[in-house]
Amino acid sequence: MQQVNLLVDRSLLMKDVVMPMNKQAIQANLKCVPIVHNSHLKNRQDISSGLGNLFTHLAHLTEFDAVIVLTEKQKNDLTSIYGDVGNIYVIPHAVNFYPTPVPFSQRIKGKAVAIARLSPEKGHERMIRLFSEVVKKLPYATLDIYGHGNLEKDLKALIQSLNMQDHIRILPFTNNVYEKFSQASVSLLTSRFEGFALVVQESLASGCPMISFDIRYGPSAMIENGYNGFLTDRLNDNDFIEKVVETLSDTELNQRLSANAYTSMQKFSEEKVAQHWRHFFDNALFKHNEIPTLPTTRALAVLPVLSDGTIQPVLEQHNLHTPIPPASTTKILTALIALESGMPLDTHLTVLESDIRKGSGNNLKAGDIITLENALYNMLLPSSNTSAQLVARCVSEYVGTDFISSMNEKAQSIGMTNSTFVNPTGLAQRGQQSTPYDLTLLCIAASKNEQIQTIWWTTKKQLSIKGENKRKIEIVSLLDYLHNYSWFLGGKSGTLVPYYYHVLSWIQRPNGQHMAVFVSSYSAEQRLTDTITIQKYIEKKYTE
CATH class of the missing domain: 3.40.50.2000 (Glycogen Phosphorylase B;)
Structure with a gap:
């Protein structure tokens, strides 16, 4: 019987015509692919509100050979609630006209x-x-x-x-x-x-x-x-x-x-979007138990670790030893130095004007007072640059040594021989560089620290801020979505717009072993789905 591929881009047609069709007929020769053009949520901004009336068919993701959505965020929302069965494809609209630039x-x-x-x-x-x-x-x-x-x-x-x-x-x-x-x-x-x-x-x-x-x-x-x-x-x-x-x-x-x-x-050119469609046509009808395609990334390193801590040879790599700005993955090293300094976690740190840094996690002001413990949470979850600078300054004053020198000494001690750090935040600065391989070594070192593990396992936390502007602030991990997967044990993102979108992950494999995975992708949302795909790829290809 000839196979029929049906792409449905109207939700009402999907609900009233396609879904009521005889299920056996669909399984026999009809490959059905709904295309979602709008928010599928009942309450359009609340992912826990359930499916809107026109999108109830999406609760049955496994019944479709594929589902097409327009953004990575919508794909992430669907999989976080209804599970990741490997059949959701992101294909955005294309720009069909580029006006002549004007002065x-x-x-x-x-x-x-x-x-x-x-x-x-x-x-x-x-x-x-x-x-x-x-x-x-x-x-x-x-x-x-x-x-x-x-x-x-x-x-x-x-x-x-x-x-x-x-x-x-x-x-x-x-x-x-x-x-x-x-x-x-x-x-x-x-x-x-x-x-x-x-x-x-x-x-x-x-x-x-x-x-x-x-x-x-x-x-x-x-x-x-x-x-x-x-x-x-x-x-x-x-x-x-x-x-x-x-x-x-x-x-x-x-x-x-x-x-x-x-x-x-x-x-978003027609040529680039056509590549998404080509990938869809090449892969949408594959069986879900086949090895997924390894995503195209700027850089990749997958470093497995045995249960006794022995580091194994690299499983997958791309630009493994190529210099790359570490961005906010730097903050993992900053946290390690602070935690090894001996400074008590309940030490109160006062934010100075000189500590203020723009960028991610911009929730502190001069005069705010925060404990070292909360500053570390603020640094590693929403990636506060100000918290990183504050911690570095206060730890340096506490131990009486130069913080940047301590960072570079620590990096060398854990084998990061191709890395140099010039600031504790990861903000772009000449001379601040690492490599994908070195950053996986940093991830492995951090995984041995119980306090960092505790922070990594946290998705949300309320922080108490003292000082003249006394208040409580709620922070959320930038990797909150990855916590939907049991294999994700923690990690850190890093971003230098518009070129670098990193995720450094500590992952537990089904066989009990662990692996440090560094991926540098081409967008903030893509780095999350790339990490998920890489994990699936490793487990399918290297299953023992």
């Missing part, structure tokens, strides 16, 4: 645009209120909203009630979105949810950086925070306002984001 000087200073239908889920009312606050700080700022819909009258009334007629306009739907984006300095997105948000691609392909709520799904797959735009907490109005003001008022920043926006969309 930044031709963009209208202070001009923001938003393009979407005028319906509740797009959040235009909130956008207008937030932008009115931007205008209070930047009187020259303007916002043009292009679209049509039932809310047009209400939105115009809101603009008038805020006395924003000279700054915010509702304009008719436009077919020439690239022209509008090429004129603007920034674009805005305040949707409650999306499936992919093609408007993000259109904006960035036009060199117009976007500031968007970090929602499910879409924006985080294209916007690289601080590189071609900004992602803000959807529950934090001030965060959104500040990023808009910062971008529009800082010409150098705006121009840099614009230039990066153009180049960042090349990975």
Whole structure:
């Protein structure tokens, strides 16, 4: 009987037509592949809320030969709830047109645009209120909203009630979105949810950086925070306002984001997306017990360790000894030095202005007081650069030795002979380098420290901050998703946008042995799925 491949990109058709079909007929000759274009969640931002009415078929992932989603985040959410059966493929939309880049000087200073239908889920009312606050700080700022819909009258009334007629306009739907984006300095997105948000691609392909709520799904797959735009907490109005003001008022920043926006969309070219489709067609009908394809990575090292601690030969590698910035995996070494210093974990550390570092885990301010133990959690879970600098300074003062010298001595002692460290945070700095092999050695050394193991096993923690701004903050591990897998025992991510997205993992194999895995991928989300695929690959290929 001839095989029939059925790709279904309409959820209603999937629910009402395909699923009720005779199950035996489907198994006999029909290979069914649903394509998910929207958020599958009942509560669009809560992964524990269950499936929306049109997506109940996704609870039966094993009944499909494959499922196609548009982003890694949606794939991760599905597998975290319904299990990873190896049949979900991520294939994003492609950019089908690249406008000719325009000189930044031709963009209208202070001009923001938003393009979407005028319906509740797009959040235009909130956008207008937030932008009115931007205008209070930047009187020259303007916002043009292009679209049509039932809310047009209400939105115009809101603009008038805020006395924003000279700054915010509702304009008719436009077919020439690239022209509008090429004129603007920034674009805005305040949707409650999306499936992919093609408007993000259109904006960035036009060199117009976007500031968007970090929602499910879409924006985080294209916007690289601080590189071609900004992602803000959807529950934090001030965060959104500040990023808009910062971008529009800082010409150098705006121009840099614009230039990066153009180049960042090349990975969504038709040629690149066609490779995703080719991979899908080549692999979607394979049996799940076959060895998966080893993912294409920037660098890879898989180093097994016997139960007695003996390090075995490398199982898989790519650019094993090639110099690479360690990024925030550096913080593992910083933690080791601190824990071996003898400083009590309940020691209170006071944050100085000189300790403040931008970047990840930016939740501390000068004057804050935090224990060494909590600073280590803050350093290793949300990857606080300020905590790393604080710990390094205080430990150095406590033991009376140079912290950087201690880092390099420790690195040499555990065999990291091709590594050099010049700061405790992992922030980009000339001379800070390691190799994939050396970093797996660091992972093995850290796995022997009980305090680091305890931190690695933690996904969320509440920290008490003392000082004038006394408060409690909740932190979440950047590797929270990997904790859904029993084989993942901990590790550390590292990011230097836009080139390096590392994960260093300590993994337990089914035979009781362990392995340190370093992977450097091409995006923040991809590094998680690459780690999962590598683990599957190793267990299928090297099963004893």
